[in-house]
Every structure is written in structure tokens, then in C-alpha cells.
Amino acid sequence: MKTVDIIVPCYNEADGLDLFYEETEKAVSRIAGYEFSYIFINDGSRDGSLEVMRRLSAAHPRVHYISFSRNFGKEAGMYAGLTHSTGDYVIIMDADLQHPPALIPQFVKAIEEGHDCAAACRSSRTGEKGLRSFLSGLFYKFSNAMTEVKLPQNAVDFRMMSRKMVDAICSMSEVERFSKGIFAWVGFDTAWIPYENVERAVGTSKWSFKGLVRYAIDGITAFTVKPLRMIRDMGLLLFLISLVYIFVVFIKTLIRGVDVPGYASIVCLLLFLGGIIEFSIGIVGEYVSHIYLEAKDRPVYIIQETDLTKGRSRTDKKENADDNA
Numbered sequence: 001m002k003t004v005d006i007i008v009p010c011y012n013e014a015d016g017l018d019l020f021y022e023e024t025e026k027a028v029s030r031i032a033g034y035e036f037s038y039i040f041i042n043d044g045s046r047d048g049s050l051e052v053m054r055r056l057s058a059a060h061p062r063v064h065y066i067s068f069s070r071n072f073g074k075e076a077g078m079y080a081g082l083t084h085s086t087g088d089y090v091i092i093m094d095a096d097l098q099h100p101p102a103l104i105p106q107f108v109k110a111i112e113e114g115h116d117c118a119a120a121c122r123s124s125r126t127g128e129k130g131l132r133s134f135l136s137g138l139f140y141k142f143s144n145a146m147t148e149v150k151l152p153q154n155a156v157d158f159r160m161m162s163r164k165m166v167d168a169i170c171s172m173s174e175v176e177r178f179s180k181g182i183f184a185w186v187g188f189d190t191a192w193i194p195y196e197n198v199e200r201a202v203g204t205s206k207w208s209f210k211g212l213v214r215y216a217i218d219g220i221t222a223f224t225v226k227p228l229r230m231i232r233d234m235g236l237l238l239f240l241i242s243l244v245y246i247f248v249v250f251i252k253t254l255i256r257g258v259d260v261p262g263y264a265s266i267v268c269l270l271l272f273l274g275g276i277i278e279f280s281i282g283i284v285g286e287y288v289s290h291i292y293l294e295a296k297d298r299p300v301y302i303i304q305e306t307d308l309t310k311g312r313s314r315t316d317k318k319e320n321a322d323d324n325a
């Protein structure tokens with residue numbers, strides 16, 4: 001019997017968790033040879049998600065939860081789940097049923113075919129706002145042009161991974177985590193499984209537009225230092241051009257004397273250079289902020305409550321299961 005941990009980061013998902021558990025159980029109970037457990041991560045919800053998790057955990061021996069002391073973000077939730085998982089395989093999925101449990105049998109099949117990872121990708125983005133789709137497409141193009149890790153467009157955080165791959169991901173202990181990049185960076189053979197985008201079962205998306213922009217900037221700066229090199233090269237180029245220009249002005253002044261006109265060109269140059277300098281400092285600042293946060297080495301999340309000691313060893317789990325039967 002192979003064991004699989006299903007990690008579910010949850011932020012204000014109380015209304016949907018029962019349905020999520022039911023639907024997922026329906027899909028996984030048909031898969032023979034695998035035992036599925038759940039680790040729900042309560043990411044500082046304020047809507048009673050924790051109570052639902054406690055109830056599910058009390059009722060089902062293979063349901064566990066970790067509750068954070070406040071909202072740490074989905075990245076922290078996934079990391080907590082991965083570091084606490086003990087299964088031979090791990091599945092990460094959203095709590096809102098936007099990640100159809102019906103894909104899990106296909107994941108298992110791909111894994112059995114020898115892949116270390118099976119991951120879902122959206123074949124369509126129906127139900128998503130046009131602007132968000134467009135900007136997200138732009139982000140992938142830009143990010144893939146800039147960084148060495150190639151992020152597959154339309155990939156979502158719904159995947160099944162082998163223990164080997166999970167251990168590799170956990171060994172990346174960076175504080176500011178960008179999982180899409182981390183999944184790609186660790187490598188391993190991934191089978192892509194397309195699915196039709198579905199709308200949320202209940203509740204609303206937890207992403208704000210500002211949050212997504214921040215996520216995109218972090219994603220790029222976490223995996224490449226190319227922007228730093230670009231501003232270095234741009235600075236060098238401007239410096240060389242200015243040397244030529246100074247030489248020209250010097251010779252002209254020697255030959256023709258001083259001429260006063262030129263106000264417009266000077267203002268333009270000042271604005272242009274000022275803009276480039278500000279932008280460059282901004283990019284450097286972005287990296288300095290990453291260094292700052294990593295140097296502080298704060299924990300990615302803080303656990304307030306968990307039931308994870310409950311039945312985590314294989315024998316305990318069996319006993320619990322029998323109790324329940």
C-alpha cells in the first residue's frame with residue numbers, strides 16, 4: 001500500500017471544506033493500492049475553517065490539520081504541508097474545487113508510468129477575467145525570457161509528486177517562496193495533464209490585483225539576476241555615449257566658441273537619465289529587499305495548533321482506521 005498526503009492550503013474556506021472532502025474522497029476511494037491522507041492548512045482564516053477542520057479530523061482518522069497563528073499566504077501553507085508530509089507521494093490542491101479531484105486517478109497513472117511528478121495545466125481560462133488572463137500571459141512571456149527556469153504557462157499548483165521531489169523542494173528553505181519557479185527549478189520528469197478551468201465552488205478568490213503584481217515581481221527576481229545585469233550594461237552604454245558626446249561638445253566649443261541654445265536637449269537628457277537612474281535603483285532595491293528578508297531568516301510560518309501527532313506512524317494509522325470502521 002502506497003501512501004499519499006493531500007495538502008490543502010485554506011484561507012476562509014469554511015463553506016466549501018465539507019464538499020471538498022466529500023468530492024475528493026469520492027475520487028480517491030476508487031484508486032486501488034493507495035492510501036490517501038489529508039493535511040489541511042488553516043492559513044489564519046477568520047471564518048471558522050479551523051472548526052470545520054477539527055470536526056473533519058475528529059471524524060476521519062486520515063484527516064489532519066495545521067493551523068497557523070495568522071495568515072502567512074498560500075506559499076507558506078504549501079511549504080508547511082510539504083515539510084510535514086510523510087507519504088510516499090504528495091498531492092497539492094486548492095480547497096475551492098477549482099482543481100478537479102477527478103484528475104487524481106490520471107496523476108496516479110502518470111506516476112505509475114514512471115514520472116516523478118504529474119501536474120495539471122489549464123487548457124482554457126474560462127471564467128477568468130480577460131485582463132487577468134492577458135497580464136498573466138505577459139508575465140509568463142517576460143519571466144521565461146528573463147530566467148533560466150522555464151515556467152510552463154497555464155500550469156497551476158495542482159500536482160502529485162514523489163517523495164524524492166518533495167524532499168528536493170523542502171531542501172530549498174528560502175523564506176520568500178515562489179513555488180511555480182521552485183517546482184521547475186528542482187527538475188524531475190513531469191507529466192502534464194490538461195483540464196478545463198472550473199469556477200470556484202463557493203466563496204471568492206483571495207487574490208487582489210496588487211497581490212498578483214507583487215507575486216509576479218517576486219517570481220522573476222527570485223530566479224534571475226538578469227535585471228541587475230541589464231541595468232549594469234545600460235549604465236555602461238550610456239557612459240560610453242556620454243564620453244563621445246562630451247568629446248564632440250569639447251571640440252565644437254574649441255572651434256565655434258560657446259553657444260547658448262541647447263536648453264531643450266539638456267532638459268530631455270536630464271529627464272531621461274534621471275528616469276533610468278531611478279528605475280535602476282528600484283531594481284537594485286528589489287534585490288536588496290530579498291537579501292534583507294532572507295538574511296533575517298524568519299520562519300516561513302508559525303503553527304498555533306495541529307493534530308499531526310495523531311496517527312502519523314503507519315501502525316497508528318491502521319489502528320485508527322480500524323477504530324473508525
Ligand code: UDP
Nearest residue numbers: 009010011043073074077094095205206207
Ligand atoms: N489560500 C491560502 N492563503 C492565502 C490565499 C489563498 O491558503 O493567503 C488558498 C485558498 O484557500 C485556496 C488556494 O489557496 O485553497 C487558492 O486560492 P484562490 O482560490 O483564492 O486563488 P485562485 O484560484 O483565484 O488563483
Ligand code: MG
Nearest residue numbers: 094096098200
Ligand atoms: Mg481558486
